[in-house]
Amino acid sequence: MSIHVSLVGRKNLSREIYRQIRGAILDGRLRPGDRLSPTRELAQSLAVSRMTVTVAYDWLAGEGFVTSQVGAGTFVSEGIARPVQAAKKTDGALLARGVWTSIGLPTAFDRPARYDFRTGLPDAALFPHRSWRGLTASALRGSGAKLGTYEHPSGRHDLRAAIARHLAVSRGVEASADDVIITNGTQQALDLVARVLLAPGDRIAVEDPGYDPPRRLFRSLGLQLTGVRVDRQGLMVDKLPDGVRAIYITPSHQYPLGHAMTLPQRHALLEWARRNNAAIIEDDYDSEFSYGRPAPPVMQGSDPGRVALLGSMNKVLNPSVSIGWVVAPRRWVPMVRAEREITGVPSALNQLALAQFMESGSYDRYLRTSRQRFRARRQALVGALAQTLPECRVRGSEAGIDLLLGVGRAPQGIIAAAALTCLGGEMQGRFAPRNDSEANELRRLGHPDRKRKYQLEDLAAGSVMLAATGVTPGDFLAGVRYVKGGAITNSVVMRSATRTVRFIEAHHRFDRAPDY
Numbered sequence: 001m002s003i004h005v006s007l008v009g010r011k012n013l014s015r016e017i018y019r020q021i022r023g024a025i026l027d028g029r030l031r032p033g034d035r036l037s038p039t040r041e042l043a044q045s046l047a048v049s050r051m052t053v054t055v056a057y058d059w060l061a062g063e064g065f066v067t068s069q070v071g072a073g074t075f076v077s078e079g080i081a082r083p084v085q086a087a088k089k090t091d092g093a094l095l096a097r098g099v100w101t102s103i104g105l106p107t108a109f110d111r112p113a114r115y116d117f118r119t120g121l122p123d124a125a126l127f128p129h130r131s132w133r134g135l136t137a138s139a140l141r142g143s144g145a146k147l148g149t150y151e152h153p154s155g156r157h158d159l160r161a162a163i164a165r166h167l168a169v170s171r172g173v174e175a176s177a178d179d180v181i182i183t184n185g186t187q188q189a190l191d192l193v194a195r196v197l198l199a200p201g202d203r204i205a206v207e208d209p210g211y212d213p214p215r216r217l218f219r220s221l222g223l224q225l226t227g228v229r230v231d232r233q234g235l236m237v238d239k240l241p242d243g244v245r246a247i248y249i250t251p252s253h254q255y256p257l258g259h260a261m262t263l264p265q266r267h268a269l270l271e272w273a274r275r276n277n278a279a280i281i282e283d284d285y286d287s288e289f290s291y292g293r294p295a296p297p298v299m300q301g302s303d304p305g306r307v308a309l310l311g312s313m314n315k316v317l318n319p320s321v322s323i324g325w326v327v328a329p330r331r332w333v334p335m336v337r338a339e340r341e342i343t344g345v346p347s348a349l350n351q352l353a354l355a356q357f358m359e360s361g362s363y364d365r366y367l368r369t370s371r372q373r374f375r376a377r378r379q380a381l382v383g384a385l386a387q388t389l390p391e392c393r394v395r396g397s398e399a400g401i402d403l404l405l406g407v408g409r410a411p412q413g414i415i416a417a418a419a420l421t422c423l424g425g426e427m428q429g430r431f432a433p434r435n436d437s438e439a440n441e442l443r444r445l446g447h448p449d450r451k452r453k454y455q456l457e458d459l460a461a462g463s464v465m466l467a468a469t470g471v472t473p474g475d476f477l478a479g480v481r482y483v484k485g486g487a488i489t490n491s492v493v494m495r496s497a498t499r500t501v502r503f504i505e506a507h508h509r510f511d512r513a514p515d516y
Contacts, residue, residue, distance in 0.1 A: 191217060
């Protein structure tokens with residue numbers, strides 16, 4: 001392994017080579033078993049005699065830092081005790097912008113969930129691994145030379161054309177391949193649109209309650225955020241203030257409440273945007289999975305010159321696909337492409353594989369199968385919750401890959417929320433334990449009151465987001481056993497959880513989806 005050694009301005013060259021290699025071993029840059037550069041090679045790179053390097057290696061070997069093997073080379077020795085490194089002083093170091101210290105990092109993915117009920121994730125077992133491997137191998141065989149060059153700033157044309165066709169048929173979107181820009185996901189699509197459209201200090205309206213990652217992104221760009229209340233009809237347009245340059249919404253399946261924005265509210269928002277010369281950023285979140293009602297039409301179809309439509313394959317297929325898209329108004333496309341040119345494009349290999357997956361019809365078959373599986377799982381979970389936790393309220397069960405469980409202010413509801421969250425759910429809102437013992441129980445589980453106060457009264461007491469797509473009887477049963485083992489002791493929850501497992505096992509059998 002090559003190691004950087006600097007001899008500029010040094011006198012005792014052998015001693016300096018020895019000192020710097022020894023330092024690299026002690027601070028971990030060179031690890032046990034690493035092979036040092038041959039003496040002839042290192043001497044040539046340093047423009048010194050081979051004897052100078054040989055002397056330094058002999059000193060290292062004499063002190064046990066390296067061992068030499070005839071015909072193999074010189075290697076860092078095993079079992080070298082390394083001194084504890086003192087923290088380097090940072091006095092006078094340049095500091096990052098303050099906005100980054102105010103944005104908390106998520107902790108849900110810090111370690112693998114023992115029982116995974118985390119939201120926003122599709123069931124990894126349903127991903128067509130075999131087909132995807134075949135498509136990737138085919139792309140490497142047939143397009144190896146092309147994959148060695150940079151892609152068009154908008155992404156591969158065949159993928160953009162496939163997405164445009166799919167959106168035209170399934171969502172009524174007015175767009176051609178030239179209107180589609182490929183991204184790494186929804187967050188990058190938001191970043192692209194916001195950078196092109198808005199300047200630091202501009203005001204953007206967001207739903208309240210709403211999805212946190214876009215808010216953190218907008219703050220990092222120096223934008224001023226205005227939260228606008230959401231009711232069962234969707235965003236309350238009459239609450240929008242003057243001076244808003246853009247509105248970010250999830251009208252097809254509002255996060256976290258799960259409502260679809262009604263047609264009158266959509267028309268009212270479009271009219272407000274026209275009067276105020278504001279843009280609408282429409283996140284078509286979870287529109288692929290609709291169960292109790294048809295997916296509502298996109299707003300982009302009503303005003304394609306004012307609405308930017310965003311979407312992602314990461315919650316549909318798998319996060320590792322890392323592909324999203326934005327359908328931008330045509331007068332924005334050159335600017336979005338220019339911004340894309342300086343920030344780079346997603347993996348060309350994944351783009352090619354996804355394009356072939358969509359063009360072959362496999363994507364549509366995957367969606368149909370996934371909808372059937374997810375609908376059955378949601379029905380089982382919703383039914384079980386209704387049977388076992390009747391004091392809690394299920395919302396958002398008509399669409400999407402997760403649902404909202406309102407636990408209310410009852411003590412057993414709060415403790416149930418803590419137990420479910422311990423199994424991988426996600427707390428929303430602000431919990432209000434009624435006594436010290438309940439508060440201590442929540443803290444013991446690692447879920448203190450987060451002081452997140454939403455506008456809606458029925459969320460003020462807290463709720464839990466649960467993934468319905470990956471829930472299986474085995475997972476739930478194992479999770480309940482884990483909870484029984486000491487994570488929580490409330491008997492009401494234990495009885496409810498056990499009945500939930502029995503209900504699911506009695507009413508539904510889960511099978512694996514075929515490969516595509």
